Amino acid sequence: MKLEFTEEEQAFAEEIRAFVTENLPADIAAKVSRNEVLTRDDHMRWQQILGARGWHTYGWPVEHGGPGWSLTKRYLFETICGEMDCPLIQPFGPRMAGPVIYTFGTEEQKARYLPGIRNSTDWWCQGYSEPQSGSDLASLSTRAVDAGDHYLVTGQKIWTSYAHYANLMFCLVRTSKEDRPQKGITFLLIEMDSPGIRIDPIIGMDGRHSFNSVFFDDVKVPKANRIGEEGQGWTYAKFLLEHERVDNAALGVTKRALQKLREMASAEIDGQPPLIDDPLFHARLVKIEAQFASMEMMALRLLANAEAGASPGAASSLLKIRGTEIAQKITELALDAAGQHASALPGQIEDALRNSEPDQSPRAMTTYLWKRAMSIYGGSNEIQRNIVAKRILGM
Numbered sequence: 554m555k556l557e558f559t560e561e562e563q564a565f566a567e568e569i570r571a572f573v574t575e576n577l578p579a580d581i582a583a584k585v586s587r588n589e590v591l592t593r594d595d596h597m598r599w600q601q602i603l604g605a606r607g608w609h610t611y612g613w614p615v616e617h618g619g620p621g622w623s624l625t626k627r628y629l630f631e632t633i634c635g636e637m638d639c640p641l642i643q644p645f646g647p648r649m650a651g652p653v654i655y656t657f658g659t660e661e662q663k664a665r666y667l668p669g670i671r672n673s674t675d676w677w678c679q680g681y682s683e684p685q686s687g688s689d690l691a692s693l694s695t696r697a698v699d700a701g702d703h704y705l706v707t708g709q710k711i712w713t714s715y716a717h718y719a720n721l722m723f724c725l726v727r728t729s730k731e732d733r734p735q736k737g738i739t740f741l742l743i744e745m746d747s748p749g750i751r752i753d754p755i756i757g758m759d760g761r762h763s764f765n766s767v768f769f770d771d772v773k774v775p776k777a778n779r780i781g782e783e784g785q786g787w788t789y790a791k792f793l794l795e796h797e798r799v800d801n802a803a804l805g806v807t808k809r810a811l812q813k814l815r816e817m818a819s820a821e822i823d824g825q826p827p828l829i830d831d832p833l834f835h836a837r838l839v840k841i842e843a844q845f846a847s848m849e850m851m852a853l854r855l856l857a858n859a860e861a862g863a864s865p866g867a868a869s870s871l872l873k874i875r876g877t878e879i880a881q882k883i884t885e886l887a888l889d890a891a892g893q894h895a896s897a898l899p900g901q902i903e904d905a906l907r908n909s910e911p912d913q914s915p916r917a918m919t920t921y922l923w924k925r926a927m928s929i930y931g932g933s934n935e936i937q938r939n940i941v942a943k944r945i946l947g948m
């Protein structure tokens with residue numbers, strides 16, 4: 554098992570660091586560092602810079618216009634970008650829609666959609682969840698009725714991240730109610746400006762607008778926009794979920810959050826001694842740093858196994874559970890470290906920033922609230938525990 558990077562990999566890591574230092578716009582890095590909410594333009598600017606270098610689709614093989622990097626290079630790219638305050642690359646195009654289209658799509662679909670993902674000129678959203686279908690996704694009921702050369706889609710999706718930014722959606726619909734629920738699902742690509750689509754915002758408890766409800770009322774979707782066979786959508790949907798591999802970007806972001814927590818706890822706030830001088834707080838901080846170090850080691854071990862051809866399997870569930878627990882714990886400690894400034898609620902942040910150092914303290918509460926979502930999306934932590942129980946513990 555290999556746990557250190559080769560000279561070539563270390564040189565590659567330096568290349569990434571140099572590229573980010575030269576190309577990441579300072580205003581965007583500052584926003585990420587302060588945990589500010591990014592605009593669509595902030596995301597697109599950075600993703601298009603990566604796209605021009607061929608790195609927006611850094612996980613893609615060369616034949617589809619990606620760089621063809623090894624798993625280790627992808628890991629290095631993801632963690633370094635996280636550590637250097639790069640915005641997270643939105644996964645919906647490059648990590649979700651793209652691999653489904655180049656694996657199962659027609660030549661016309663590849664020609665139409667892949668360039669917009671590579672260059673980040675399109676923004677995709679994911680139409681999976683419905684009000685009654687989240688963890689139990691196969692029960693979804695948005696229906697697509699056959700109308701000759703097109704379908705008529707009617708129903709509702711929910712929690713659709715950034716649907717209000719998106720011009721395209723990949724969407725699961727029901728084309729048949731016969732047989733097992735998984736069998737009647739079809740995978741469609743939908744233009745978001747199609748007549749009959751309505752997007753309603755859902756404001757999160759942190760005050761930000763990232764979620765939406767998307768309503769479909771007899772929306773005409775050409776059959777040419779169907780991926781693969783009618784009724785086989787579950788196969789493509791599962792492929793997509795399995796390819797949402799271990800989220801290494803979160804490791805880099807968490808490492809940076811730990812550094813920021815240490816800095817915040819080491820500073821005097823309102824003339825009071827730094828919280829890090831308190832042995833109880835210090836012990837909590839060191840414990841979480843140790844937990845992070847052991848999780849990083851586990852990620853590297855999985856990576857080494859994967860490079861040797863093993864599938865990460867259920868171990869990636871362990872990483873997801875541990876990673877989200879640690880990231881959430883950091884935001885709890887940050888609330889303590891921020892002192893009274895942590896009481897700034899959504900809507901009061903700008904005032905709080907005017908009255909304190911322009912650091913991340915006034916955003917500690919909104920960051921804490923936002924990070925609660927980590928244990929829900931990408932398969933909730935309870936669902937991950939079920940996987941561990943079944944596949945690792947044999948229960």
Ligand SMILES: Cc1cc2nc3c(=O)[nH]c(=O)nc-3n(C[C@H](O)[C@H](O)[C@H](O)COP(=O)(O)OP(=O)(O)OC[C@H]3O[C@@H](n4cnc5c(N)ncnc54)[C@H](O)[C@@H]3O)c2cc1C
Binds near residue numbers: 681711714
């Ligand atoms: C930040 C964020 C972004 C999201 N973006 C998108 C998006 O862009 N597109 C999209 O389609 N969806 C999106 N989602 C939705 C997400 O996929 C669902 O929230 C998730 O699948 C859980 O479904 P649910 O909310 O319906 O909860 P439910 O499935 O109803 O679960 C409720 C609770 O019960 C638990 N539970 C459910 N089943 C079991 C079980 N079998 N065993 C043990 N416990 C169980 C869950 O863990 C949870 O705690 C997003 C969610 C979040 C938080």
